Amino acid sequence: MFCGLEKGWLPTTLLGAMLALPLSALAASELPASVANGSLAVVTNVTGKAALLHAGRRHGVVALDLLERSDELALEKNSQVEIAFFSGIPRVFLLSGPGRFALRADAVVSADAGARIGVRDLAQAWRTVQIRPGMVGRASVALRGSSAQALPVQAPVGLQLEEALDALRWQPPYGRGPQNWQYAVRLIDADGAVVFSAVTRDTEVALPATLTWLREQPYLWTVKASADDGRRAESATEFRLVDRTTQEHMQLLSQIAQAAHAQRPDADGTAEQVLLAIALEQAGLRSEADRRWRALAAARPAFASFAATPPREP
Numbered sequence: 001m002f003c004g005l006e007k008g009w010l011p012t013t014l015l016g017a018m019l020a021l022p023l024s025a026l027a028a029s030e031l032p033a034s035v036a037n038g039s040l041a042v043v044t045n046v047t048g049k050a051a052l053l054h055a056g057r058r059h060g061v062v063a064l065d066l067l068e069r070s071d072e073l074a075l076e077k078n079s080q081v082e083i084a085f086f087s088g089i090p091r092v093f094l095l096s097g098p099g100r101f102a103l104r105a106d107a108v109v110s111a112d113a114g115a116r117i118g119v120r121d122l123a124q125a126w127r128t129v130q131i132r133p134g135m136v137g138r139a140s141v142a143l144r145g146s147s148a149q150a151l152p153v154q155a156p157v158g159l160q161l162e163e164a165l166d167a168l169r170w171q172p173p174y175g176r177g178p179q180n181w182q183y184a185v186r187l188i189d190a191d192g193a194v195v196f197s198a199v200t201r202d203t204e205v206a207l208p209a210t211l212t213w214l215r216e217q218p219y220l221w222t223v224k225a226s227a228d229d230g231r232r233a234e235s236a237t238e239f240r241l242v243d244r245t246t247q248e249h250m251q252l253l254s255q256i257a258q259a260a261h262a263q264r265p266d267a268d269g270t271a272e273q274v275l276l277a278i279a280l281e282q283a284g285l286r287s288e289a290d291r292r293w294r295a296l297a298a299a300r301p302a303f304a305s306f307a308a309t310p311p312r313e314p
């Protein structure tokens with residue numbers, strides 16, 4: 001249920017439709033939230049100019065700032081700050097300036113008569129998202145680039161969701177165009193058996209839909225490149241499919257985020273998309289999380305600085 005008259009903020013009625021999912025996902029959604037170092041909330045979007053007063057220091061509010069009890073925010077005219085709150089009932093607060101606001105144990109309150117606050121409930125499944133400073137700090141979610149190797153692999157790398165295992169992808173050797181290269185790829189299971197192989201001149205190859213994946217088991221895939229002029233390059237990496245409970249829980253959160261976006265396609269609300277990216281990070285699904293961060297960076301000015309941050313190793 002919402003308070004305030006912010007345009008585009010409508011009642012959230014997701015649980016009735018979205019929680020008709022596997023029991024393991026429902027059980028996971030009831031886990032308590034873990035709030036680190038006294039943090040109560042995270043900034044999920046900023047429009048305009050706003051300042052944060054924390055521990056006697058003042059700085060500009062940016063996306064993914066963590067907020068603690070007694071922090072204060074000052075918003076200029078026509079500015080807005082969206083905050084996902086985890087203490088007590090999961091909620092999103094939309095603060096509109098001009099005015100000052102203060103965080104309390106389970107809410108944000110206005111300190112000026114003209115300061116406006118919109119409130120909406122979040123689905124209870126978001127209580128599982130852990131606010132970790134090292135995970136959602138501005139530097140730690142910088143968009144990650146490819147490894148500095150002669151033949152960089154892209155995906156899959158590391159933990160994976162089942163639906164993401166549709167193709168093997170890499171970049172041309174030394175950044176050169178693919179027209180002069182031929183690639184031989186192999187996919188090897190935990191027993192050392194080659195379960196898929198192909199030769200192509202493209203920089204990706206689709207995986208057969210008939211492949212049967214074993215969860216939590218390592219898979220190795222290799223790509224060897226050979227050029228018409230005799231040059232060679234090769235690379236290899238591993239990935240694993242996440243456990244069933246994690247798979248179902250991420251599906252639940254993704255469906256909730258999609259439904260929330262469908263409700264407010266033109267609104268400034270980005271909370272569910274940000275929380276989904278954080279949840280993927282905390283589950284170790286870094287490749288999928290990066291895809292979400294890139295989408296936010298492309299669509300929301302508050303996240304644009306991520307695209308300008310030097311990439312880090314995956």
